[in-house]
Amino acid sequence: MTRKNLLTAVRDALHDEMAQDERIVLLGEDVGARGGVFRLSDGWLEEFGPERVIDTPLAESGLVGVAIGMALHGLLPVAEIQFADFIHPAYDQIVSEAARIRYRSNGDFACPLVIRTPCGGGVHGALYHSQSIEATYAHVPGLKVVMPSTPADAAGLLRSALRDPDPVLFLEHKRAYRAVTGDVPDDYATTPIGRADVKRGGTDLSVITYGYEVHRCLEAAERLDADGVSAEVVDVRTLAPLDVETILASVRRTSKAIVVYEDNRTYGAGAEIAATIAEHAFDDLDAAVVRIGGPDVPAMPFASPLEHAFLEPAPDRLFHAMRDLAAA
Amino acid sequence: MSAPVTRTPHEGLGLDGTDLVAIYRTLLTARLLDEAALRQNRMGRAPFVVPVAGHEGCQVGTAWAMRRGTDIWLPYYRDVGVVLAAGVTPYEIFLGVFAKADDPASGGRQMPSHWGSRRLGIITGSSPIATQVPHAAGIAYAARLRGDDTVVGCWFGDGATSEGDWHEGLNFAAVHRLPVIFVCENNHYAISVPQSMQMAVADVADRAAGYGFPGVVVDGNDVLACYAAMRTAHERARAGEGPTLIECKTYRYLPHTSDDDDKSYRSREEVEEARHHDAIDAFAAYLRTHGVLDDDRDETIRQEVRAEIEQAIAAAWEAADPDPATLSRHVFEERT
Numbered sequence: 197m198t199r200k201n202l203l204t205a206v207r208d209a210l211h212d213e214m215a216q217d218e219r220i221v222l223l224g225e226d227v228g229a230r231g232g233v234f235r236l237s238d239g240w241l242e243e244f245g246p247e248r249v250i251d252t253p254l255a256e257s258g259l260v261g262v263a264i265g266m267a268l269h270g271l272l273p274v275a276e277i278q279f280a281d282f283i284h285p286a287y288d289q290i291v292s293e294a295a296r297i298r299y300r301s302n303g304d305f306a307c308p309l310v311i312r313t314p315c316g317g318g319v320h321g322a323l324y325h326s327q328s329i330e331a332t333y334a335h336v337p338g339l340k341v342v343m344p345s346t347p348a349d350a351a352g353l354l355r356s357a358l359r360d361p362d363p364v365l366f367l368e369h370k371r372a373y374r375a376v377t378g379d380v381p382d383d384y385a386t387t388p389i390g391r392a393d394v395k396r397g398g399t400d401l402s403v404i405t406y407g408y409e410v411h412r413c414l415e416a417a418e419r420l421d422a423d424g425v426s427a428e429v430v431d432v433r434t435l436a437p438l439d440v441e442t443i444l445a446s447v448r449r450t451s452k453a454i455v456v457y458e459d460n461r462t463y464g465a466g467a468e469i470a471a472t473i474a475e476h477a478f479d480d481l482d483a484a485v486v487r488i489g490g491p492d493v494p495a496m497p498f499a500s501p502l503e504h505a506f507l508e509p510a511p512d513r514l515f516h517a518m519r520d521l522a523a524a
Numbered sequence: 525m526s527a528p529v530t531r532t533p534h535e536g537l538g539l540d541g542t543d544l545v546a547i548y549r550t551l552l553t554a555r556l557l558d559e560a561a562l563r564q565n566r567m568g569r570a571p572f573v574v575p576v577a578g579h580e581g582c583q584v585g586t587a588w589a590m591r592r593g594t595d596i597w598l599p600y601y602r603d604v605g606v607v608l609a610a611g612v613t614p615y616e617i618f619l620g621v622f623a624k625a626d627d628p629a630s631g632g633r634q635m636p637s638h639w640g641s642r643r644l645g646i647i648t649g650s651s652p653i654a655t656q657v658p659h660a661a662g663i664a665y666a667a668r669l670r671g672d673d674t675v676v677g678c679w680f681g682d683g684a685t686s687e688g689d690w691h692e693g694l695n696f697a698a699v700h701r702l703p704v705i706f707v708c709e710n711n712h713y714a715i716s717v718p719q720s721m722q723m724a725v726a727d728v729a730d731r732a733a734g735y736g737f738p739g740v741v742v743d744g745n746d747v748l749a750c751y752a753a754m755r756t757a758h759e760r761a762r763a764g765e766g767p768t769l770i771e772c773k774t775y776r777y778l779p780h781t782s783d784d785d786d787k788s789y790r791s792r793e794e795v796e797e798a799r800h801h802d803a804i805d806a807f808a809a810y811l812r813t814h815g816v817l818d819d820d821r822d823e824t825i826r827q828e829v830r831a832e833i834e835q836a837i838a839a840a841w842e843a844a845d846p847d848p849a850t851l852s853r854h855v856f857e858e859r860t
Contacts, residue, residue, distance in 0.1 A: 252696070255696075261661075262661050262665065265662020266663070271669065271670075288652055292655060300640075301648040302853075305647070305648045
């Protein structure tokens with residue numbers, strides 16, 4: 197085990213995989229000479245060569261489209277979108293192409309592509325460096341959407357994504373990059389895609405969450421212990437395909453569920469998770485499912501008071517919501 | 525003065541009489557198959573078909589310079605002639621027209637003419653326009669990185685050249701000098717929008733200069749000229765000299781699809797005039813001039829092609845429909 201932050205965990209895992217498998221190529225804006233805007237691929241241009249670490253023109257649709265072509269011809273491309281906010285020009289390539297290639301060819305073709313991108317807010321990224329994009333893409337059959345919250349999960353899930361025969365959107369919360377540290381196995385351990393993880397056991401309520409919110413929920417859960425409330429925290433880890441089994445098993449144990457996500461609330465991942473719980477575990481519930489998401493404003497503003505108001509609209513919002521649900 | 529070397533144009537391109545007849549047969553197959561598919565549509569047996577008539581010359585002419593088994597093909601939906609040259613059979617095409625389970629492109633999932641065959645190196649295509657252009661660049665990049673002797677051919681219409689993906693794909697291919705050939709079948713309409721409303725230049729090929737590689741204009745009704753341009757581009761690609769943009773000036777005789785009515789945007793006189801410059805007629809005349817074709821031979825070939833198409837239609841019509849139980853298959857890899 198080595199203690200590292202999430203950024204380093206992603207970097208080390210990708211580095212080791214590239215060293216092991218020469219089919220893997222990294223392409224994106226500024227990934228070469230600059231080593232990535234987060235310095236993730238610093239030095240790789242020299243180490244792996246310009247054929248495998250490719251600075252692309254500033255064109256996200258073309259970048260993903262080129263990566264799809266590479267995947268169709270024997271490579272394992274990792275397309276880096278510099279910020280998730282800039283992925284939208286590539287929507288057609290991701291949704292109409294990558295996600296549909298296997299289905300539309302009746303299984304004749306496959307598209308083993310990993311698209312990595314930093315997402316999420318809380319780092320003064322403003323409207324266009326803070327977005328949450330997971331719900332948009334989790335809606336798309338044929339695409340896997342992964343969002344690790346811990347360094348170990350990030351390393352393990354990235355390794356799984358690189359071994360996956362289908363396209364994977366790999367979301368890295370940029371606040372977690374340096375704010376979250378943890379122990380990471382030194383071997384090539386993989387973490388299965390499509391499997392949620394109970395990050396903290398509890399008996400009074402289930403908190404279903406993912407991404408950086410996992411850490412906010414864990415913090416609130418620790419404080420609730422003092423009030424005699426035992427909260428279980430389930431880290432979804434993979435938005436699509438969703439691990440319904442683990443979520444339902446937790447809710448059936450605790451009989452109460454609260455879903456927490458940073459993305460704006462309406463039509464978000466929370467809606468899918470809450471609906472799933474309502475459909476399959478209604479009789480097990482002692483209270484209505486609670487949904488806590490970001491405000492329905494177009495994006496997270498730059499000014500500190502506004503950014504804070506997006507992430508924490510009321511003091512101790514999570515703590516109170518969890519305590520209120522436990523008491524319900 | 526020494527006597528000039530008397531080589532015919534096709535001999536100068538390395539083609540013999542057998543090649544010419546094979547090209548002619550492919551051109552006729554595309555044309556007669558197109559007519560037959562439209563009849564199936566009008567009979568109510570095919571809900572939707574995409575006509576090809578008018579494009580056959582530039583499709584078959586360019587495709588003929590590609591190598592089956594080695595090269596990779598990214599056709600667009602009008603490219604019956606391209607996929608016939610790549611090895612798709614009329615039977616397989618009609619399996620797609622009738623959306624049958626054994627349709628090799630998609631098992632009846634996609635509309636007809638959305639080609640694909642991993643076996644033949646034809647990359648699965650979609651309906652959004654020009655999305656295959658960056659794919660072509662990526663495949664060419666991968667081929668070179670892996671050391672494959674592969675050339676990538678990518679076909680599209682004039683409409684595609686307005687898309688961002690078209691620009692992004694050509695530009696990436698140019699930056700890396702990739703072994704890819706971009707073929708524009710310019711029929712002067714993006715469905716109904718005339719070229720003058722799509723671009724302010726007369727030739728799509730001019731745009732290649734903006735990427736730093738050659739752009740050539742050829743008469744899409746001159747099969748050998750299309751072949752020659754593609755052959756040169758193919759040699760450039762294999763020599764590591766990078767991409768070429770070939771613009772074939774062509775014309776679509778029929779509506780965009782079986783659901784389109786082109787009378788709303790083109791005069792009948794314009795369409796009739798285009799038919800007087802037919803690539804297949806011109807090619808047949810060339811063959812007759814060079815003693816490769818006569819009336820009897822022509823009639824025999826036409827009968828053989830018609831018979832093959834009729835057999836293909838009959839067999840494809842009788843083939844099994846997709847099983848509804850397969851609706852959810854192949855979303856992700858099926859692990860056994």
